[in-house]
Amino acid sequence: MTADRETRRDVPWATAREYAHAAAEPTPPVRVTLDRAAGLVLAADLVAATPLPAFDTSAMDGFAVAGTGPWTIVGSARPGRSWTGGRLEDGHAVEISTGAVVPPGTRAVLPVERATADEGGVSGPTPPNGKHIRHTGEDAAAGARLAPAGTRVGPALFGLAASCGYDELLVRRAPAVRAIVTGGELVRHGRPGPGRVRDALGPMLPSLVADLGGRLDGLVHVPDQPSTALGEAVEAAADADVVVVTGSTSVGVTDGLRRLLGERGARWIVDAVACRPGHPQLLARLRGGPYVIGLPGNPFAALTAAYTLLGPLLAGLSGRVLGRLPQAPLITAVPAPAGRTRVVPVAWDGPGVRALGGDRPAFLNGAALGDALAAVPHGIEPGQPVPLILLRG
Ligand SMILES: Nc1nc2c(c(=O)[nH]1)N[C@H]1C(S)=C(S)[C@@H](COP(=O)(O)OP(=O)(O)OC[C@H]3O[C@@H](n4cnc5c(N)ncnc54)[C@H](O)[C@@H]3O)O[C@H]1N2
Numbered sequence: 001m002t003a004d005r006e007t008r009r010d011v012p013w014a015t016a017r018e019y020a021h022a023a024a025e026p027t028p029p030v031r032v033t034l035d036r037a038a039g040l041v042l043a044a045d046l047v048a049a050t051p052l053p054a055f056d057t058s059a060m061d062g063f064a065v066a067g068t069g070p071w072t073i074v075g076s077a078r079p080g081r082s083w084t085g086g087r088l089e090d091g092h093a094v095e096i097s098t099g100a101v102v103p104p105g106t107r108a109v110l111p112v113e114r115a116t117a118d119e120g121g122v123s124g125p126t127p128p129n130g131k132h133i134r135h136t137g138e139d140a141a142a143g144a145r146l147a148p149a150g151t152r153v154g155p156a157l158f159g160l161a162a163s164c165g166y167d168e169l170l171v172r173r174a175p176a177v178r179a180i181v182t183g184g185e186l187v188r189h190g191r192p193g194p195g196r197v198r199d200a201l202g203p204m205l206p207s208l209v210a211d212l213g214g215r216l217d218g219l220v221h222v223p224d225q226p227s228t229a230l231g232e233a234v235e236a237a238a239d240a241d242v243v244v245v246t247g248s249t250s251v252g253v254t255d256g257l258r259r260l261l262g263e264r265g266a267r268w269i270v271d272a273v274a275c276r277p278g279h280p281q282l283l284a285r286l287r288g289g290p291y292v293i294g295l296p297g298n299p300f301a302a303l304t305a306a307y308t309l310l311g312p313l314l315a316g317l318s319g320r321v322l323g324r325l326p327q328a329p330l331i332t333a334v335p336a337p338a339g340r341t342r343v344v345p346v347a348w349d350g351p352g353v354r355a356l357g358g359d360r361p362a363f364l365n366g367a368a369l370g371d372a373l374a375a376v377p378h379g380i381e382p383g384q385p386v387p388l389i390l391l392r393g
């Protein structure tokens with residue numbers, strides 16, 4: 001065993017997340033059209049290509065007025081059809097719609113509700129200078145940074161990019177993940193027979209990987225025997241960015257993942273995490289090849305391990321920062337053993353979070369119902385804040 005591996009053994013939970021994130025080399029940037037950018041991550045700052053708004057815009061339906069009232073109505077301005085009469089003179093008004101270009105010389109816009117219009121004229125209180133006008137560049141000047149590289153493209157960012165004229169974005173593609181589900185006892189359909197176990201992880205992985213920012217582009221099931229099968233499956237996934245192996249992370253005779261990584265001279269990044277459940281999880285990188293994540297076979301342990309190592313790794317690969325986790329006071333007692341973090345499903349339906357139970361390593365009940373996973377270090381008293389991994393968008 002290398003000295004390097006020694007230092008990567010039984011890593012504290014928060015440190016394990018940092019190691020996974022720091023080990024990731026971001027995928028190369030690609031330019032994609034807006035309709036293909038959903039969920040991807042900006043590879044460069046998004047800067048305002050035009051001022052926002054791009055022109056002095058009326059924020060109300062009413063009258064663009066110059067000087068003090070009453071005013072003579074000299075024309076109209078509609079979105080896409082501007083007033084062409086030049087500079088508005090004092091005592092003149094242009095009937096204007098929300099979104100139309102405000103004529104030069106306008107003092108303010110008098111909303112229709114405040115105006116009394118009759119044949120050719122309009123009166124009402126003289127509005128303060130600039131009222132109800134969205135001025136050119138008021139939201140952002142041309143060239144201003146709207147979103148930093150590393151931002152995940154979501155609905156608002158699409159709208160923002162389109163607002164200032166982008167048709168394409170420079171992004172990093174979602175890292176390609178290949179999954180290998182191990183276990184000779186697993187069945188994939190129906191109720192398991194005696195001594196058999198229904199595969200819970202295969203159905204869980206596509207949405208889990210997508211939520212964490214990756215793209216699952218293949219999933220195979222591999223039996224424990226012959227013992228060469230896992231190696232062959234890992235070999236076949238060599239072109240992926242990340243290979244996720246479920247099961248086989250422990251030290252039993254049927255658990256071959258650590259042995260396989262040792263034989264191939266993989267570089268250890270995290271060799272087990274000081275948490276419960278999910279202790280035997282691991283992260284290594286094959287020489288010149290993909291990262292390999294080992295998720296324990298117990299389903300809740302696998303889920304917590306995915307949030308511990310896979311999430312930060314995928315964030316790093318797509319150029320996202322590892323943001324600080326939100327925190328909330330834990331209002332129930334959750335004893336964690338010395339030196340270990342306990343990861344438990346919690347409900348967040350008030351000022352604090354409360355443990356839900358249903359959190360034994362093989363049981364997904366609590367996580368299926370929970371709002372978040374709380375990472376509870378040893379010695380936390382009820383009322384103290386704990387970091388949370390949110391399970392709902
Ligand atoms: N001597 C030791 N034994 C174990 C240790 C240890 O430190 N020393 N750690 C335990 C912990 S903690 C865990 S977690 C498990 C991890 O085991 P593996 O990752 O090797 O997984 P398996 O042995 O294959 O399976 C464990 C358990 O999970 C069930 N399983 C596996 N895959 C699936 C699946 N896709 N869907 C549903 N259930 C699955 C499997 O049937 C077993 O019941 O090791 C402990 N042992």
Ligand code: MOO
Binds near residue numbers: 278
């Ligand atoms: O820690 Mo294991 O991961 O208890 O289930």
